Amino acid sequence: MTINYLVDRYHESLVHRYLELVQHGPDYIHRITDTVQINGDTVNRSLSVDLTIPDDLPEPNAKTGEPRRSRSSLSLVPLMRGRRGRLFDNLNVTSASGTSLSVLAQEENKLLASLMLETQFRKIVPANIGNLEPNFDTVWKIGQTISNIPYMEPPIAKIIFDKYFGNTDQLKMIGITDDNMTDLRKLAEFFVYSFLTTAEVTAGPLEKVLIKYSYDSKYRDDAQYRDDFETPNLISRMRMLLGQSPYSLRFRIPLAFNAQSYHFRMDAPPNCYCAVQRVLARSGTALTGPDGNPVHHLEEWEPPHKRVQYRSTTAHPTIYAHIYIHGLHKVDHEPLFARVIFYEIPPGSIGTVTIISSITAFALLVLTIVFHWLVAAPSGQPAIAGLVVALPATAAFWLQPTFEKRDLVTAPLSSRVGLLASGGVAYASALLLVVADAFSPVPKPLLWVLQGIMTVLAGLGIYIGVKLALICRHNIATFRKIKN
Structure with missing residues (x-):
């Protein structure tokens, strides 16, 4: 695509509308919705922009001399600003209907920025410039140099910016005052290091447009x-x-x-x-x-x-x-x-695992005490001990369906298995203790079974404790990764 073609394509009224959006965006952009999603260290931002295309420059009728408006159906819309050389990953720009929109390439962006600076420069050059001391060649040379800032490397562009806007004597010499220099200064300073991502839309002056776009970046x-x-x-x-x-x-x-x-x-x-x-x-x-x-x-x-x-x-x-x-x-x-x-959301996974671990530890403690009672074994105590062991079992089975049905708490599958197993083992222990009450002394096989149950409960406690430690480690590592 040649420069001459682009210059013809980006005619004066098109650049004027674009310049209005850049300098006075809130007068035309009604609403921006910025939705963020994060996946690991990748951030996806999806935006929608609701705006009205600015009005055209009035064009005089060749016959009557009265103002008339352009019927151009092409408009340019600035989407976002970025540092020179930055690339937006997975950039996707669409209209409200989902139709893909064209985004200006690097050379097109440079040309458009140059045309904007040239247009802004012509706006503030006094109409009576011919009556001032400098000739048109001097004015044209200054305007051309400023409008070429987007094509320069940042260090050189900064030198040119400082030359004309650090010391404004040359601009004042051609009749530009401090009051009408502000917009040109802001525009030139922006293009020293930055650029605008711009989309082409099929919409004429005063038409309402909805643009959607998304891109990825590192957090x-x-x-x-x-x-x-x-x-x-x-x-x-x-x-x-x-x-x-x-x-x-x-x-x-x-x-x-x-x-x-x-x-x-x-x-x-x-x-x-x-x-x-x-x-x-x-x-x-x-x-x-x-x-x-x-x-x-x-x-x-x-x-x-x-x-x-x-x-x-x-x-x-x-x-x-x-x-x-x-x-x-x-x-x-x-x-x-x-x-x-x-x-x-409280209690979250940590609350779930803490409750499970507490129930398992309590059941293990009760069974340890009961086991020592059985060794000494006065008659009648195992039955009472069986009722005590049944309490955490009842709590475990009561909590299990509660965790499954509540929407705000999602217990890990391993935690649910541990909770169910601890309740089942506690009930089995209670039953065996009641059976043991019928024997005096307690048969060794029954003691071995109770020892096995205690071993299972101890294993569950260790297993859930390890899961808790892994959850702590994973969450803290995730937090640090996101922070960095």
Whole structure:
């Protein structure tokens, strides 16, 4: 695809509409929904953007001179910003009907960025430039140099940016004032290091459009930012030690400023609920990290007029995080982050295993005491002991169907087997103790059976204890992996 073809394709009115979306997005973008899913250290973000295409530049009628509007059915929509050289894995862009949309390639992005800078430059050059001291060649040369920033390597682009915007004498020389220089400065500074991912849509001016897109990326916490939620409190540390570790995640949400309303949503991992969700912003202070780089502290952000709302609260927790942000396009405060923390729904797997282990340990303790009674064996005690042993058995069989039917608790299969086995062994022990009461002294084979039962219970206790330790190790390892 040649440059001339692209220049003809991206005509003035098309670039104007695109520039309006980039500079004044919240005036046209009504709603952005950002849904996050995480699988290991891979993050999938699915977004939907509801917007209205900006109006065209009025084009004068050749005969009457009256304004008329372009009927172009092609429009460009900026989706997200990224650093130069970054690739978005598995990027998929579709319309509301599911039709795949074209995404601009690298060269097309550079050309479009150059045309945007050129258009913005022409906007602010005074109409009476011919009456000023510099000639048109000087003005054209400055505009051409600035519009070529997207084609330059970042170090060279930074030099050009500093040349014209660090010292603005040359721009003021051609009649550009500080007041109308702001938009051009922001645009040029952005294209020094960054680019825009852009989609082509079939829609004319003032048409409503819904675009959906998704991409994958690696999860990471930026080392230059720290917040108070990264360090677990005492309760969180105890939960981690017992295997009920939290999923603590932090995401950048730069698109919160690009729309009239922004929704961040993330489903909780299986059998978890949303315990904490906060919007964080950078505080004014910065510390020096171990590597010598500045580390900015993030604190909870509370903008005026309740522009941030949370769906899940401590009083009414949900199994997903939902942060609703609106009206931020008039607030100059970035970057923003979303911090979400999920916990297992109580009692969770740790509660299940703890109850099972307690029942097994209690049954083992009672049988040990009963066994010593049988060796000394005054008549009548085994029958009473049998009733005592039946108590944990009854509790075990009562808890087993409870775990199976409750939706909020999913016990591991091995734990259910252990619970059922401990109850069955305890009932068998009670029956044997009642039978033993009929003999005096107790026959050795019966004592051997009771010893075997005690061995089985001891084995179950060790087995469940090992499972508990493995759960602790797995959850803590998972937590550390996600954190890093």
